Amino acid sequence: MKTRVILKPGQKGTKRLVQQYGDALLCVRYRYDAKAHKQYKTVEIIVSETEWTPPPARYPDGTLVPLKIGINETVLQNQARAVGGRWNKEQQVWLVPYGCIAGTKLEKLIAVETTTNAIKDESL
Numbered sequence: 001m002k003t004r005v006i007l008k009p010g011q012k013g014t015k016r017l018v019q020q021y022g023d024a025l026l027c028v029r030y031r032y033d034a035k036a037h038k039q040y041k042t043v044e045i046i047v048s049e050t051e052w053t054p055p056p057a058r059y060p061d062g063t064l065v066p067l068k069i070g071i072n073e074t075v076l077q078n079q080a081r082a083v084g085g086r087w088n089k090e091q092q093v094w095l096v097p098y099g100c101i102a103g104t105k106l107e108k109l110i111a112v113e114t115t116t117n118a119i120k121d122e123s124l
Contacts, residue, residue, distance in 0.1 A: 001040070005030040021045050061099025068111040069094055079106060 007028045009018050014028045026044040033040070059065055067085070069076045083100035093111050101107050 001031050001033045003029050003031050017043055057102075059098040061097065061102070063098045064095040065098045065101075066091060066093035066111040067096055067101075067106060067109045069109060076106065076109070 005013075007014050007030075009025045009027070013030075014025070017025055017028055021043065024046045026046060029042045029044070031040040031042060032038070066088070067080055069080060077094070080094040080096050080101075083096055083106075085094045085096035088095050096106065
């Protein structure tokens with residue numbers, strides 16, 4: 001099934017659904033099934049709302065975190081170097097400020113098994 005159009009409330013094609021769902025309507029999707037030769041109109045609505053406190057960050061932004069990057073992964077090494085990362089010969093890891101890699105592919109390479117997992121460094 002393929003989604004071709006995603007409409008926001010108030011756009012053409014959503015008027016009746018806005019009347020039906022009101023402020024709970026988030027979007028309307030038009031999906032197409034080529035095998036069954038069918039068009040589906042789906043809606044995304046808010047069904048409940050509660051207070052939520054986001055979890056604390058794993059590491060403060062200035063904390064150096066160890067990244068395990070392979071010896072032949074020069075592209076990743078260059079990315080680590082570009083954000084201020086340094087090679088730690090003893091631990092065989094790259095030490096990079098967490099704030100520079102949060103939300104990127106490099107964040108998935110944080111080495112959890114090292115003895116010193118996070119090193120506070122204010123100089124970066």
